[in-house]
Amino acid sequence: MGLFFRVHRCGAVCGRPKYQYPSARIVGGTTTHYGQWPWQVSLRQWRTATFLHKCGAALLNENWAITAAHCVDNVQPDDLLLRMGEYDLATDEEEFPYIERKVQIVASHPQFDSRTFEYDLALLRFYDPVRFQPNIVPICLPPPSEVDFVGRTAFVTGWGRLYEDGPLPSKMQQVSVPVINNSDCENMYRRAGYVEHIPNIFICAGYADGKKDSCEGDSGGPMVIQEENSWVLAGVISWGIGCAEANQPGVYTRISEFREWIDKIIVF
Template structure:
C-alpha cells in the first residue's frame, strides 16, 4: 500500500488562456444535463474529446458548455455559451479495451462566438514529441481518488484531477468533484520510460506512439476520473497553446510511477483536418 498524505487543495485560476481552452461536455441524465467529460475547442464549429466519453451516446443527449469556470456560480466576468451536438465523429479504429485511437470530434448545430473566455486551441502541425516539456492539464474531475474497488490504495493528493481506465461512471467511494476548474502541470515523458515506470509499479502496459505520457515519478499531480477528453496543452513561443494530448486513461490517480496517458494529437492531425472540412 502506498500512502500519500493529503495536502490542502488549491484552485488555480489562471486567465492566461490555459483554463479558457476547457469545455464541459455534458450528458442528459433524467431531467438535466450533467458534466461527464472535458473537451477543447478547435474552431467555431468543432470541439475535440475522447471517444470513450461519447461511445454509444446519441448526439441529442450531449451538450457542450464553453467559457465556464465555476460550475456552481453565475457570477463570472464573462458568460458561458452552450451548444447542442449535431455530429459525433469518433475515430473508426477506437478500441474500448485498449483505449487506442481514443478521439472524437463534435460538431455544433450553431457556431460559437469567440470571446475572452472562449478561445480555440492549436493542433500541432509537426511531429514534435514534447519530451521534457511542461504540459498543463485542466478539468472538473475528482480532486483525489479516495479508494479503489479492490480496497487497496488510499486517496491521493487533492491536487490530482480525474480519469483512469474507468471513464466517468462515478462510484460512491471516490473523492469529491470540484465546482471550480482545476489545473495541474506535469512533465511529458518518453513512452519507453513511461512503460518502465508502470512496470516498476507492477503493471505491464504497452504504450504505442499514438499515446503521450505525462506525470511525476513521485506522483501527487495528475488527471483523474471525470477529466477524460479534456486538453493537455503546451505553450508555443508565440504564447499560444498547442493541444499535445487529450486525456485518455491511466491506473489510479496521481500515484507514484503511474503517469497519465493521453492520446497524442500530432499522430491524428491528418484525420482531424479531414473531419474539420465538413
C-alpha cells in the same frame, strides 16, 4: 473591436488567452484564474432531468470541439451538450456568460478500441457556430510532423475529482506535468506492477512519485504546451490507473499523430 474578437479559421489567434497570467480529473493542482484556459469545454450528458458534467473537451474552431472517444462511446448526439466559457460550475455570476451548444455530429475515430483505449479521440460538431469572446477561444493544433514534447512542461485542466473517489471541484483546476517518453512510461508502469503497451499514438506525462495527475471527470480534456506566443493541444486525456499514484503517469492521445484525420473532418 468591441466585446467580441474574431479568430481566423486558420487559427492565427488560437491558443492565446485574452486574460494574461504569470506562467490542473486534477490531483495536486491549483484553482485556475477566470479565462486562463478559454478553450476548455465541459462535455455534459443528459441524466434523468438535466445535463451533468461528464468529461472535458477542447474547442478547435467555431464549429468543432475535440474529446476522448470513450467519453461518447455508445452515447447519442442528442444526449450531449457542450458548455463553453465555463469556469465556476456553482455560479452564473461571471464576467462573460458561458455558451451551450447541442451536439449535431459525433465523429469518433474509426479505430477506437474500448479495451485498449487506442485511438481514443472523437470530434464533436455542434449546432450553430460559437462566437469567440474573452472566455471562449480555440486551442491551436500542433504540427503534423513528429513532435514528442519529451521534457516539456504540459498543463492539464478540468473539473475532475481532486483525488481518487474524492469530491468534484466547482472551479476549473489545473496541474503541470512533465512529458516523458513512452518507453520510460512503460517502465514506470512495470515498476508499479502493470504491463502496459503504450504505442506512439499515446503521449505520457507525470511524475515518478505521482502526486499530480488528472482524475475521473477530466477524461477528454486538453493537455496543452506553450509554443512561443500560443498554446497547442499536445494531448487529450485518455487513461491512467488510479489518480496520481507513484509510477502511474497519465496517458493521453497524441494529437500530432492525428492531424490528417482531424483536418479532414473539421473543414465541414
